[in-house]
Amino acid sequence: MASMSVKHAIAAAKKLRSLQERFNPGGSDIYPALMGDEAITALIPSGNPLSVHILMFTRALREQGTDEQYEKFGRRADNNEIIGTFAQTELGHGTYLRGLEARADYDRGTEEFVLNTPKLSSYKWWPGGLGQTCNYCIFVAQLYIDNEAKGMAMFVVQIRDEETHMPLPGVHVGEIGKKMGLNGVNNGFLGLKDYRVPRLNMLMRHQQVLPDGRFVKSPVSQVSYFPMVFVRCMVARQNSNYLAQAATIATRYSVIRRQSPIEEGQPEPKILEHLTQQMKVIPEIVTAVVYRLAAANLQNMYNETAEAVYRKDFSRLPELHALACILKVATSYDSTYGIERLRQACGGHGYLTAGNLGNIFAMAAPACTYEGENSVLYLQVGKILMKNWSQVLAGRELMPSMAYISECSKMTSFPQWTGSWECLLKAIQYACVGSIRLAFQSYNARVQSAQSQTAAVNYSGLELTKAAELHGRSYVAGNFYQQIVNSPNKHQRSPQFQKVLENMLELHLIQIFFRHLGDILRFIRITEDEISALQRRLEEVLKELRPDAVAITDAFDFNDKILSSALGCYDGNVYERLFEAALKHPLNRKSVPDFFEAHLKPFMKENADNAKKSKL
Numbered sequence: 001m002a003s004m005s006v007k008h009a010i011a012a013a014k015k016l017r018s019l020q021e022r023f024n025p026g027g028s029d030i031y032p033a034l035m036g037d038e039a040i041t042a043l044i045p046s047g048n049p050l051s052v053h054i055l056m057f058t059r060a061l062r063e064q065g066t067d068e069q070y071e072k073f074g075r076r077a078d079n080n081e082i083i084g085t086f087a088q089t090e091l092g093h094g095t096y097l098r099g100l101e102a103r104a105d106y107d108r109g110t111e112e113f114v115l116n117t118p119k120l121s122s123y124k125w126w127p128g129g130l131g132q133t134c135n136y137c138i139f140v141a142q143l144y145i146d147n148e149a150k151g152m153a154m155f156v157v158q159i160r161d162e163e164t165h166m167p168l169p170g171v172h173v174g175e176i177g178k179k180m181g182l183n184g185v186n187n188g189f190l191g192l193k194d195y196r197v198p199r200l201n202m203l204m205r206h207q208q209v210l211p212d213g214r215f216v217k218s219p220v221s222q223v224s225y226f227p228m229v230f231v232r233c234m235v236a237r238q239n240s241n242y243l244a245q246a247a248t249i250a251t252r253y254s255v256i257r258r259q260s261p262i263e264e265g266q267p268e269p270k271i272l273e274h275l276t277q278q279m280k281v282i283p284e285i286v287t288a289v290v291y292r293l294a295a296a297n298l299q300n301m302y303n304e305t306a307e308a309v310y311r312k313d314f315s316r317l318p319e320l321h322a323l324a325c326i327l328k329v330a331t332s333y334d335s336t337y338g339i340e341r342l343r344q345a346c347g348g349h350g351y352l353t354a355g356n357l358g359n360i361f362a363m364a365a366p367a368c369t370y371e372g373e374n375s376v377l378y379l380q381v382g383k384i385l386m387k388n389w390s391q392v393l394a395g396r397e398l399m400p401s402m403a404y405i406s407e408c409s410k411m412t413s414f415p416q417w418t419g420s421w422e423c424l425l426k427a428i429q430y431a432c433v434g435s436i437r438l439a440f441q442s443y444n445a446r447v448q449s450a451q452s453q454t455a456a457v458n459y460s461g462l463e464l465t466k467a468a469e470l471h472g473r474s475y476v477a478g479n480f481y482q483q484i485v486n487s488p489n490k491h492q493r494s495p496q497f498q499k500v501l502e503n504m505l506e507l508h509l510i511q512i513f514f515r516h517l518g519d520i521l522r523f524i525r526i527t528e529d530e531i532s533a534l535q536r537r538l539e540e541v542l543k544e545l546r547p548d549a550v551a552i553t554d555a556f557d558f559n560d561k562i563l564s565s566a567l568g569c570y571d572g573n574v575y576e577r578l579f580e581a582a583l584k585h586p587l588n589r590k591s592v593p594d595f596f597e598a599h600l601k602p603f604m605k606e607n608a609d610n611a612k613k614s615k616l
């Protein structure tokens, strides 16, 4: 599996390189184009062992290294002459970066760093491709000068000989073992013992160690987190893709499969005619669209911020960090939930490997963990919301993506309920701001009672998480609303297409409303009649979108090879493909399985003999 994945990954990397040369020679960002070609990521069902090389190793060299270091290492990495990974997480630490144990001690006598993973828990553990594929890595370690800790730093470390691929002296490297998915990625472990690298192997665009050992601090320490921000942006797009693939499969299957008459005496309908089936499938189609649009927005913001950071303008980093966290969390949580819901919507056949829904789930699910575990990133956003609420109380302006918080904070009560889209969107935003206000009261009370900020964050964690989740909902729904209702290219859309988009907006807003009804009712008075009216609208808009479900998922444009699913094949020959897949199973090569003579027959015979004896 690993060698097949490497073979496919090399083909994908070649394609990526040609895309880069075509789209912006020597430039960096072709990822939107790349992501437009889901083949690159979906055709390697066991995961891409070069993902981290492409997404993190090459970018860290470009963004964290000096121009000279890029010339020495980055160009070769971009050209895939060397293959690297991003080795930050350790066996003992992943979230708490200040707790990382790997260390880099500067030796001014030789102008080298001595790298060590002092304990088993210090071993790097998880980096993609580290086990077998990579010959280099970005090694993240605590920097020490004269045994004084200076914070985290990144080092270019060669771990295998470029000719023989043998691990170099002082390097202990290997595969961490089988996972619930992505088993073609060879996530690895790495131990270093007194491993020396030249001073210029420390990435020094933002912080430097001079030959005499003097340390020049980064103007903004968080810029070293930038490689993670990029992948969070990619995860938002990638997981919306996974959800779109699953939605395509489940939709196509739901218009092929017939089951259970709706009216007595009527023929069995397509299962998508059942309202409850529509409620399982159609909202996931819309969620995939909603997150694809939000991820595209985020990608643009990343590109703008990356250019600003290159000009040493770090002002947009906090907003990008907050949005990258919230979208990475929301997309990975909702896509994972949605893919499982779509699998269940396909009955028993959804559980077959031939349906590929299990593998899509296994590809999507780890995104809730890597690149910042979701609950931790929610707390990150919760902290940022506390800082921004202090700004609101001080009458200061907020970052654009949080402007609604200022607006809602000025409302003494929620306006008359109308049930319009604006009303539904404002209700979600108003509930979010109410949650932020309550969280701030708890958090601030703790800080005022002399609790540390870290402790106050922990003990207010449930309210901070709620506020962060509602902020994510507000941002995503607000972005979708703007794209559908106020987009500058709205007039270029046909009325029919605009109507479909508006139906998707109606469904998304009502679905989020019902998902957070409890949170909303905490701050807004809504009558039973008003809620029942929304229930009717929900049923109505599902019915309206039913005829468009196949067309919308066809528009995702995943071909059969990418979907790799007997349930989602374009020609609809589901049963033939399921049967074809079944006959290919190794157990069907023989009429009588080997285990019959070896195990089953003796077992049954022994039982029969015992039964006879007991009768005597």
Ligand SMILES: CCCCCCCC/C=C\CCCCCCCCCC(=O)SCCNC(=O)CCNC(=O)[C@H](O)C(C)(C)COP(=O)(O)OP(=O)(O)OC[C@H]1O[C@@H](n2cnc3c(N)ncnc32)[C@H](O)[C@@H]1OP(=O)(O)O
Residues within 6 Å of the ligand: 009, 012, 013, 016, 034, 040, 041, 048, 050, 051, 052, 054, 055, 086, 088, 089, 094, 095, 096, 097, 098, 128, 222, 223, 225, 226, 228, 229, 231, 234, 235, 238, 317, 318, 321, 370, 371, 372, 373, 376, 380, 384
């Ligand atoms: C061949 C072609 C194939 C290529 C194409 C494939 C396409 C596929 C696309 C996508 C699929 C993705 C595949 C990816 C594979 C898997 C990759 C996984 C890689 C990893 O997992 S790398 C390791 C990731 N690890 C983490 O994320 C660690 C998480 N922990 C943290 O981020 C931090 O520890 C913390 C944020 C939780 C805590 O930080 P800490 O320093 O302890 O303290 P704080 O007070 O919280 O923060 C201090 C200060 O900094 C601000 N801040 C924190 N983080 C950031 C940031 N990232 N950016 C900017 N600012 C940040 C924070 O807000 C605080 O600010 P303040 O002081 O309050 O103002």
Ligand SMILES: Cc1cc2nc3c(=O)[nH]c(=O)nc-3n(C[C@H](O)[C@H](O)[C@H](O)COP(=O)(O)OP(=O)(O)OC[C@H]3O[C@@H](n4cnc5c(N)ncnc54)[C@H](O)[C@@H]3O)c2cc1C
Residues within 6 Å of the ligand: 052, 085, 086, 087, 088, 089, 092, 093, 094, 095, 096, 125, 126, 127, 128, 182, 187, 366, 369, 370, 371, 372, 373, 375, 376, 379
């Ligand atoms: C498929 C996959 C690929 C990966 N690829 C890479 C890679 O290429 N490079 C790399 O460096 N890493 C990689 N990782 C590692 C990944 O980044 C870490 O798993 C992730 O950062 C979480 O760290 P951890 O696993 O050590 O969990 P921990 O940090 O130990 O957290 C465990 C649990 O503790 C709780 N928790 C932790 N901190 C807090 C807190 N502050 N507040 C409240 N609760 C908390 C959360 O519930 C969390 O889930 C990968 C992981 C996976 C699964």
